[in-house]
Amino acid sequence: MHSSDGSAPEPVPVLVKRLPHGEGLDLPAYATDGAAGMDVVAAEDVTLAPGARHAVATGLAVAIPPHFEIQVRPRSGLALKHGITVANAPGTIDSDYRGEVKAILINHGTEPFAIRRGDRVAQLVLAPVVRAGWVEVAELEHTARGEGGFGSTGGVVSLKP
Numbered sequence: 482m483h484s485s486d487g488s489a490p491e492p493v494p495v496l497v498k499r500l501p502h503g504e505g506l507d508l509p510a511y512a513t514d515g516a517a518g519m520d521v522v523a524a525e526d527v528t529l530a531p532g533a534r535h536a537v538a539t540g541l542a543v544a545i546p547p548h549f550e551i552q553v554r555p556r557s558g559l560a561l562k563h564g565i566t567v568a569n570a571p572g573t574i575d576s577d578y579r580g581e582v583k584a585i586l587i588n589h590g591t592e593p594f595a596i597r598r599g600d601r602v603a604q605l606v607l608a609p610v611v612r613a614g615w616v617e618v619a620e621l622e623h624t625a626r627g628e629g630g631f632g633s634t635g636g637v638v639s640l641k642p
């Protein structure tokens with residue numbers, strides 16, 4: 482959201498600590514002014530065979546403020562060109578996690594994929610967290626959808642006007 486004068490809001494401060502093997506690497510950064518995610522680089526060399534997955538080190542630990550999370554998301558270019566994606570997308574970094582941030586990458590492609598230290602392998606999206614509180618009831622209100630789901634409104638063809 483932008484403030485009423487149209488200026489961008491202040492970034493939310495997120496504490497970040499470089500681990501020893503992260504020294505010398507760029508911190509995650511937004512590639513453009515409008516980027517939603519910060520590209521994060523690998524802190525290790527690793528080759529993913531077809532079908533293999535690996536928790537790729539970033540060399541970073543973070544302290545996210547309360548009521549926020551960081552999502553670890555794939556980069557579309559790697560997914561489209563090489564079949565490299567985040568196995569648990571979007572990965573969840575909890576605000577109370579103090580271990581190393583890792584990107585769990587999987588190779589869905591047909592060729593081995595070499596990751597070199599410093600390569601941008603995923604993107605981190607800071608997102609607000611709203612917590613639910615259960616309100617247990619015996620009956621739920623009726624809706625037009627009811628229990629229909631999983632394609633109940635039709636297939637891939639567009640809805641009739």
Ligand SMILES: O=c1ccn([C@H]2C[C@H](O)[C@@H](COP(=O)(O)OP(=O)(O)OP(=O)(O)O)O2)c(=O)[nH]1
Binds near residue numbers: 569
């Ligand atoms: O892609 C990811 C996902 C998770 N984590 C770290 C941060 C997160 O706070 C913690 C736990 O993640 P999650 O809750 O997804 O995993 P879990 O299997 O439920 O483990 P746990 O029992 O530790 O919560 O692991 C990462 O570094 N990268």
Ligand SMILES: [Mg+2]
């Ligand atoms: Mg968990």
